[in-house]
Amino acid sequence: xxxxxxxxxxxxxxxxxxxxxxxxxxxxxxxxxxxxxxxxxxxxxxxxxxxxxxxxxxxxxxxxxxxxxxxxxxxxxxxxxxxxxxxxxxxxxxxxxxxxxxxxxxxxxxxxxxxxxxxxxxxxxxxxxxxxxxxxxxxxxxxxxxxxxxxxxxxxxxxxxxxxxxxxxxxxxxxxxxxxxxxxxxxxxxxxxxxxxxxxxxxxxxxxxxxxxxxxxxxxxxxxxxxxxxxxxxxxxxxxxxxxxxxxxxxxxxxxxxxxxxxxxxxxxxxxxxxxxxxxxxxxxxxxxxxxxxxxxxxxxxxxxxxxxxxxxxxxxxxxxxxxxxxxxxxxxxxxxxxxxxxxxxxxxxxxxxxxxxxxxxxxxxxxxxxxxxxxxxxxxxxxxxxxxxxxxxxxxxxxxxxxxxxxxxxxxxxxxxxxxxxxxxxxxxxxxxxxxxxxxxxxxxxxxxxxxxxxxxxxxxxxxxxxxxxxxxxxxxxxxxxxxxxxxxxxxxxxxxxxxxxxxxxxxxxxxxxxxxxxxxxxxxxxxxxxxxxxxxxxxxxxxxxxxxxxxxxxxxxxxxxxxxxxxxxxxxxxxxxxxxxxxxxxxxxxxxxx
Numbered sequence: 001x002x003x004x005x006x007x008x009x010x011x012x013x014x015x016x017x018x019x020x021x022x023x024x025x026x027x028x029x030x031x032x033x034x035x036x037x038x039x040x041x042x043x044x045x046x047x048x049x050x051x052x053x054x055x056x057x058x059x060x061x062x063x064x065x066x067x068x069x070x071x072x073x074x075x076x077x078x079x080x081x082x083x084x085x086x087x088x089x090x091x092x093x094x095x096x097x098x099x100x101x102x103x104x105x106x107x108x109x110x111x112x113x114x115x116x117x118x119x120x121x122x123x124x125x126x127x128x129x130x131x132x133x134x135x136x137x138x139x140x141x142x143x144x145x146x147x148x149x150x151x152x153x154x155x156x157x158x159x160x161x162x163x164x165x166x167x168x169x170x171x172x173x174x175x176x177x178x179x180x181x182x183x184x185x186x187x188x189x190x191x192x193x194x195x196x197x198x199x200x201x202x203x204x205x206x207x208x209x210x211x212x213x214x215x216x217x218x219x220x221x222x223x224x225x226x227x228x229x230x231x232x233x234x235x236x237x238x239x240x241x242x243x244x245x246x247x248x249x250x251x252x253x254x255x256x257x258x259x260x261x262x263x264x265x266x267x268x269x270x271x272x273x274x275x276x277x278x279x280x281x282x283x284x285x286x287x288x289x290x291x292x293x294x295x296x297x298x299x300x301x302x303x304x305x306x307x308x309x310x311x312x313x314x315x316x317x318x319x320x321x322x323x324x325x326x327x328x329x330x331x332x333x334x335x336x337x338x339x340x341x342x343x344x345x346x347x348x349x350x351x352x353x354x355x356x357x358x359x360x361x362x363x364x365x366x367x368x369x370x371x372x373x374x375x376x377x378x379x380x381x382x383x384x385x386x387x388x389x390x391x392x393x394x395x396x397x398x399x400x401x402x403x404x405x406x407x408x409x410x411x412x413x414x415x416x417x418x419x420x421x422x423x424x425x426x427x428x429x430x431x432x433x434x435x436x437x438x439x440x441x442x443x444x445x446x447x448x449x450x451x452x453x454x455x456x457x458x459x460x461x462x463x464x465x466x467x468x469x470x471x472x473x474x475x476x477x478x479x480x481x482x483x484x485x486x487x488x489x490x491x492x493x494x495x496x497x498x499x500x501x502x503x504x505x506x507x508x509x510x511x512x513x514x515x516x517x518x519x520x521x522x523x524x525x526x527x528x529x530x531x532x533x534x535x536x537x538x539x540x541x542x543x544x545x546x547x548x549x550x551x552x553x554x555x556x557x558x559x560x561x562x563x564x565x566x567x568x569x570x571x572x573x574x575x576x577x578x579x580x581x582x583x584x585x586x587x588x589x590x591x592x593x594x595x596x
Contacts, residue, residue, distance in 0.1 A: 267286050370511040484514050
């Protein structure tokens, strides 16, 4: 029989064979800490490393295996038997208490709970000291070159606050530095620097997001993709998809696709770029026919808070493999990671496109007509509503050459396989409009005429902002979405709230999918009234079984409404996901869900 020896070590002991043997397979079992065991076993708090080859010698293979398994079971029985009695009591179910006595339970990173209430979030610690920020600046210069690092005050302000989404504290909410990565590896290294120095980060592409999503309230490092990561990587006509970097604008992409008879249908406000569009989960005027950004993203390349690079999916049209990480990051408002590359679907451009416009005596009449179209099954390309106040802005804003009657107006896009098909659809839609009391129905006869009509819709936001009475006036907008049958109620109530408050506001939206925008321009002394309008409209949407935000996201401005719509437990579950992927809370902190 081979001789066995026991070699004592400070960390435990091993049985080691004295003769050559095959590679060993180890079973490791660590006894529980002494605080969790009796005094008799506390003295043997060791790491046991059992070598199968040593145990097999002299006992036979089967005997050795059985002996080791028996010993492993004995260890498990011993440690389980010596566990302290549970302090669980039935009334904990009512209070929601944890049964564990571990003081870390419920705290960030140490909880066994499925959700993470705000009261249980541990302290979030950033190092925003001068020496640390200066050290980070030097790290960025070494990584990217001085030409790709910017600390000019005007540039910092422009990355955090815009006229349509002002930062809450103005020029106090600005990044500490702007960096311009050249590729995914740069983004990863930037994240590693920030992670090691505990400096928060925020992504920037088109800068068109709303609700304070860009506001840098913690001196974040602004990672700006515009300078370098703005390329269309590949267009695949056969697969009907493209791969793009985050700073590719959807309008520029469509200019290139147009030559091939293709297009990317998601169309938010002018200037939006793919990275931000994915992060916000946006949509636009084509959502009625084509859906939202979530419906067009196939897969992503993402850099996590610690610099880890992951792939959420390739380019399949469907998959049942693993969690749907693509959907997780889409609409996360930059709180979970940086999107550095995206595979997105494209489709055939609409054929025989025609633009139509219809005006009505009241908003209620216009909404009734929209509901008739929806219930008829006719699939228009788009159906957009502008109320009379918005049409006033279109006339006064200076963005359109045409003059309009200031009445509630529906803008329509029609397309189909043949001109005859489109003409027949237009006749049907005109019949619906007449049944609802239309004062005007006009079908564009040329592409140029259609562009002129649609331009009024696409510039409605800018036209509204142009109505400011004073440069200091603030524009805010909500974007609730409700079931189609509830559209008349939410539009009517929105207009009533604006009238009751005596502020300048309007209602417009994508009535084809139940999404409206209630907007207000407020001046000095009107902020409270304006915010009350936004809050009441959002809560009404939730009460109508809708959502407080259909496409803008929550940012800072409306994150408090999420619990009203979904309940505290759902928000707590989201917070748990946030801290699972970003335990130091470095990615766009405080946006969408409250973290401190």
